[in-house]
Amino acid sequence: MSLGDDHAYGDPARSTSDGYRGTGQTRIRLPEGDPYGGARRNGRSSSRSMVVVVGVVVLLISAIAFANRGGGDSPSGGGDGAKPKTAATAATGTQPVRSKAGGIPTGFAHNQQGAQSAAANYAVVLVSADILKPAARRGIIQQVFVADEQAALADKFSHAYSKDFLSKLGLDENGNASAGHTYVSRTVPVGTKLTDYSGAKATAEVWCTGLYGTAGEDSTNPVTSDWFTMTLQMSWADGDWKVDNFSQRDGPAPVPGDEKASSADEMAKAVEEYGGFTYAR
Template sequence: MSTSGEHGYPDTGHTRTHLPGGDPYGGAPRRTPRSSSRSLITVVGVVVLLIAAIAFANRDNSPSPNTPAKSPNQPAAAPTAASGHTPVPTKQNGIPTHFPHTKQGAESAAANYAVALVSADILKPARRSEIVKEVFVADQQAALTDKFNKAYSKQFLSNIGLDQNGDSAAGNTYVSRTAPLGTKPTAYSASAATVEVWCTGVFGTAGEDSTNPVTSDWFTMTLELRWENDDWKAAGFSQKDGPAPIPGDGKASSADQMAKAVEEYGGFTYAR
């Protein structure tokens, strides 16, 4: 998948990470935020995504052999309607697994993986390797683990107010939570799929003394998936801004309310 276009990078075939102060891999500097009021935490929480440029092989147009028959009461799959398929029954390390070998299964995998890749856990070394193992295909795990570890270094974590374990200071709560609003497959075969996931999310540090308050953002993540070991796994992903609505005029919650919301409201398993 090319990294050129909206990111302004040449098609080098390498994963890149946007960091404050420029691109450590020698590419163009990070994109300028849309608004001068966007905090550093938003930039590093959303724009600081590893942009994988990993090509697929052995694609074909054959239908999936495991596509289930529709029941009479099951709605037809459409961009604006749920497919009616049951969510995945299992999780590994908190991440849904064993998605159906169908187009809808690929969409569900992409949505759940988008949540994991922009979560606060990806900044925690103890959780990072688990996320990489559950989300990515086997032949990319070692390289991506190394690149994630270099990107989310001790210095990087310190710059966004976290310690070397990815934890915030006492009295603060780091927030990074994503909510997929919809999915769109742009390519599909029995062995591979490309799915766009439209997301919104909240990112920042909740705390009375925080200089990086929690704010929201909108982005679209594109995941390239491969059918491997009876499951959909990611071989690469990229991210771009929007589509974003006009901001509303709702009153911002206090830091304490935001911290409690993260602690008290659980996440979802997303199904197409």
């Protein structure tokens, strides 16, 4: 809660001309003098001229392509010059993190890209199946949120994910599904943007799609999909981005497709076999 452009390739037309006249045919010797008064032309001269013209065209095309690439930048020189230009829908090319704590990415860069990468990965954690499990939730809160908000948020989560709430999802008080069932809650960030950034503070929106529900033959809460946007207010604390608060709203959502729904067994197997990702802006 997932990429490529199609390129049309075609076989180029082949030229059958080799620059010589009369190839494979009976040769006719012309008179020594040119009946048109000019010097006699050699077939090889015509071929050589064609090669020169083609060579010039190739060089021009190469020069244009090199200029469009920004040929003044060295591919191995490092720095921003070696990275692709960023756009609203393009990745920055900056690696998000190199470490994890409790399965949660840590050590995000202290810049706008780092804040957006942190927001994307935190959105995945905050709408996961583990957040419903009290034991796992404690570690998530300690890793994701600023220290001053952890106690208050722990109480809010415990109240929101009460035993009664979990039972409606088909889960026990520890957030586990009954035998023969698998609870699914997967979030996939589609894109991120910053609405505020000051260096010490950042507000990021993460547009997401996801799966949630209980996979099982007699499940009353089958797995379905949704689209939503999370807003995360974050602070730079203890050498990393941490969440102060967050909220969620519905959409934007596309028109539903007409794919055939998978069976409960297929869905449960997919959740168990396919791992998640670390997301980067």
